[in-house]
Amino acid sequence: MPKRVLGNDPFERGAAQRPAPPVPKTAAPPPVHSRAKAPPPPKRAPTARRPTRPKDVPGQQVPATATATPSSAAAAAAEPTVQAASPGWVTTASVELAGALSVLRAAAEALRAGLGSSANVELDVYGGNEKLQAALTPLADFLYTRWFRVSVEGAEHVPRGGALLVANHAGALPIDGPVLNEVLRRSRPDLPGPRWLVEDQVFYAPLLGTLLNRLGAVRASPENATRLLAEGRPVCVFPEGIQGIGKPYRERYRLKRFGRGGFVRLALRTGVPILPVAIVGGEESLPLLAKLPAGFLGMPYLPVTPLGPIPLPAKWLVRIGSPLALPKQREQAGGAPGGTAALEVVESLVEQTRRRIEEMLQELLRARGTAVFFGS
Amino acid sequence: MRVALTGPTGDFGTLLLPRLRDDARVSRIVTLGTRGTSGPRVTHHRVDLTRYDVESELVDLLCEAEVEVLYHLAFLHGRTRSGAFAHEVEVIGTLHVLAAAARAGVRKLVVPSYTLVYGARPDNPVLLGEDAPLYGSAASRFVSDRVEVEKQVAAFRQSHPEVEVTVFRFAPVLGPTADNPATRFFRRPVAPTLLGFDPLWQAVHEDDACAALLHVLDRPSAGVFNVVSADVLPLSAMIALAGTRPLPLPAPLARAILRGLNAAGVTATPPTLLDYLHYACVADGARCRDLLGFEPRHSAREALRALRT
Numbered sequence: 001m002p003k004r005v006l007g008n009d010p011f012e013r014g015a016a017q018r019p020a021p022p023v024p025k026t027a028a029p030p031p032v033h034s035r036a037k038a039p040p041p042p043k044r045a046p047t048a049r050r051p052t053r054p055k056d057v058p059g060q061q062v063p064a065t066a067t068a069t070p071s072s073a074a075a076a077a078a079e080p081t082v083q084a085a086s087p088g089w090v091t092t093a094s095v096e097l098a099g100a101l102s103v104l105r106a107a108a109e110a111l112r113a114g115l116g117s118s119a120n121v122e123l124d125v126y127g128g129n130e131k132l133q134a135a136l137t138p139l140a141d142f143l144y145t146r147w148f149r150v151s152v153e154g155a156e157h158v159p160r161g162g163a164l165l166v167a168n169h170a171g172a173l174p175i176d177g178p179v180l181n182e183v184l185r186r187s188r189p190d191l192p193g194p195r196w197l198v199e200d201q202v203f204y205a206p207l208l209g210t211l212l213n214r215l216g217a218v219r220a221s222p223e224n225a226t227r228l229l230a231e232g233r234p235v236c237v238f239p240e241g242i243q244g245i246g247k248p249y250r251e252r253y254r255l256k257r258f259g260r261g262g263f264v265r266l267a268l269r270t271g272v273p274i275l276p277v278a279i280v281g282g283e284e285s286l287p288l289l290a291k292l293p294a295g296f297l298g299m300p301y302l303p304v305t306p307l308g309p310i311p312l313p314a315k316w317l318v319r320i321g322s323p324l325a326l327p328k329q330r331e332q333a334g335g336a337p338g339g340t341a342a343l344e345v346v347e348s349l350v351e352q353t354r355r356r357i358e359e360m361l362q363e364l365l366r367a368r369g370t371a372v373f374f375g376s
Numbered sequence: 377m378r379v380a381l382t383g384p385t386g387d388f389g390t391l392l393l394p395r396l397r398d399d400a401r402v403s404r405i406v407t408l409g410t411r412g413t414s415g416p417r418v419t420h421h422r423v424d425l426t427r428y429d430v431e432s433e434l435v436d437l438l439c440e441a442e443v444e445v446l447y448h449l450a451f452l453h454g455r456t457r458s459g460a461f462a463h464e465v466e467v468i469g470t471l472h473v474l475a476a477a478a479r480a481g482v483r484k485l486v487v488p489s490y491t492l493v494y495g496a497r498p499d500n501p502v503l504l505g506e507d508a509p510l511y512g513s514a515a516s517r518f519v520s521d522r523v524e525v526e527k528q529v530a531a532f533r534q535s536h537p538e539v540e541v542t543v544f545r546f547a548p549v550l551g552p553t554a555d556n557p558a559t560r561f562f563r564r565p566v567a568p569t570l571l572g573f574d575p576l577w578q579a580v581h582e583d584d585a586c587a588a589l590l591h592v593l594d595r596p597s598a599g600v601f602n603v604v605s606a607d608v609l610p611l612s613a614m615i616a617l618a619g620t621r622p623l624p625l626p627a628p629l630a631r632a633i634l635r636g637l638n639a640a641g642v643t644a645t646p647p648t649l650l651d652y653l654h655y656a657c658v659a660d661g662a663r664c665r666d667l668l669g670f671e672p673r674h675s676a677r678e679a680l681r682a683l684r685t
């Protein structure tokens with residue numbers, strides 16, 4: 001096994017001195033007023049603004065304004081330039097503000113859905129709510145492209161007709177499921193809607209479980225997975241289960257036990273391929289600092305994270321590997337026809353999957369280097 | 377066709393009897409129950425299912441009227457303080473009815489049940505098939521009596537293949553005249569829910585429930601069938617559509633309150649019933665659609681709106 005590379009620790013090395021990119025609604029508007037009324041000293045403006053500015057600009061129409069404004073402001077604080085630029089600033093700010101408002105509205109909508117008071121009637125049989133998912137698009141866009149800056153490799157490996165994506169589980173709250181789901185939705189719109197499975201402790205956690213269910217999570221069970229795969233959907237599973245999200249930050253990216261190999265049995269029974277997936281970024285986004293007892297909430301514990309449910313803006317890297325070689329015939333798998341595969345076959349396939357994920361994780365961590373909260 | 381029904385004044389009885397009267401396929405209706413019914417082509421016999429010798433009485437009546445199809449609808453649907461009496465009527469009564477049906481040579485026996493018998497459990501699959509085990513809800517008289525009845529009917533189906541037994545498991549039956557725990561839950565001014573949980577529910581309009589019961593009058597229909605709406609709704613949406621207000625309580629608090637109220641004698645609702653507000657109990661209606669060719673015409677939404685009229 002290659003030398004283990006742990007996730008680089010931005011908290012211990014002081015790399016976190018750089019402030020987290022703030023949410024645009026607070027960052028964007030104030031500069032507009034200060035600039036329009038009284039231009040600040042030209043020397044200070046660019047330095048003060050540079051760290052936050054490039055992150056704040058909205059995706060599409062930014063390039064022009066973003067590149068133009070800081071440089072022009074720095075080059076010359078001449079009145080005409082500022083005045084010519086101010087309408088641009090105003091539009092940028094209003095776009096920012098509108099974007100931030102829609103993000104907040106989406107977040108409030110998500111909270112209502114989680115509390116079970118949204119009273120939305122458009123559900124599929126799994127409990128997913130397409131309308132809510134559409135309403136949350138601004139939030140998802142913001143988190144995906146600007147907060148987590150998700151980069152994806154190997155999405156072309158996902159075949160048509162159902163596949164089992166097996167990924168590492170990370171972070172105090174299981175947001176890697178929605179992120180991986182979003183990866184598939186964005187990079188493979190040709191496939192039927194992907195779903196991810198969550199274990200009971202999360203699925204029946206108050207608020208969180210309900211919200212995840214509305215977002216498309218399905219309770220992990222062989223029946224449910226078989227039904228989803230029969231519909232030709234890619235299905236994401238996290239065999240580490242609650243163990244994966246319950247490990248402290250110092251054990252980040254160390255894989256836990258892979259359940260009892262249910263995903264291998266499922267793949268052998270339904271004949272869909274297993275694709276190993278490595279996800280980097282979850283551990284730094286929601287590092288688990290402590291566990292509070294939460295029996296009164298009906299949960300095994302309440303995770304303590306730096307900003308509560310708000311994830312830190314770590315960069316996410318997702319790599320989808322090529323399918324595992326599975327024994328073609330059930331006889332080769334050592335099982336009786338119609339029965340379950342032999343234990344040793346299952347075990348060795350679990351181990352293979354685990355090793356592939358481990359290797360990919362190490363590669364991704366090495367590639368990321370120290371740029372945990374940097375880079376686009 | 378000569379039809380008999382037990383429990384003509386029960387929840388399904390009151391719904392089905394007027395529709396049976398209007399059905400052209402039915403030539404004669406025999407009602408068997410403690411309270412009377414009347415109408416053209418209807419003959420009522422006062423029968424008390426809790427009597428130890430009711431079986432021979434039933435056999436005589438069924439033979440005399442040459443009944444072909446027997447609807448066994450004698451189940452309590454209202455509140456009852458006496459679980460023992462309910463058990464006598466529902467569980468022991470069903471034993472008598474089953475034995476009498478076999479002896480009287482009834483061709484077809486139709487028994488309604490509820491999808492509640494599967495139980496709301498964390499490990500339920502997304503859609504429960506008819507083969508799923510019936511876990512019910514241990515402390516609830518309403519649910520566990522139905523489970524017991526279903527077990528008896530299942531055993532009867534095995535031992536009496538000559539009788540065509542049809543069991544319908546209905547999602548909560550809602551409608552303007554239906555009266556059962558589900559309709560009472562949605563008709564209260566506030567409906568308690570568990571904070572942070574919003575399980576999926578189904579419903580069936582009362583017209584559809586009756587249509588299903590009538591659908592099998594002259595069709596081969598042996599087996600167990602889920603009868604559920606095509607759409608699935610979260611409990612919060614059900615409450616909103618029914619026009620009541622939700623009262624979200626933290627789950628442990630709700631259980632504690634209910635236990636306290638029960639201990640004080642204010643309510644007699646077992647806390648295990650809260651499972652239905654906690655976990656999903658959603659059934660798959662595919663078998664009914666594919667094998668019987670029956671699909672509810674109304675959606676769950678329409679069934680809930682019908683509650684208000």
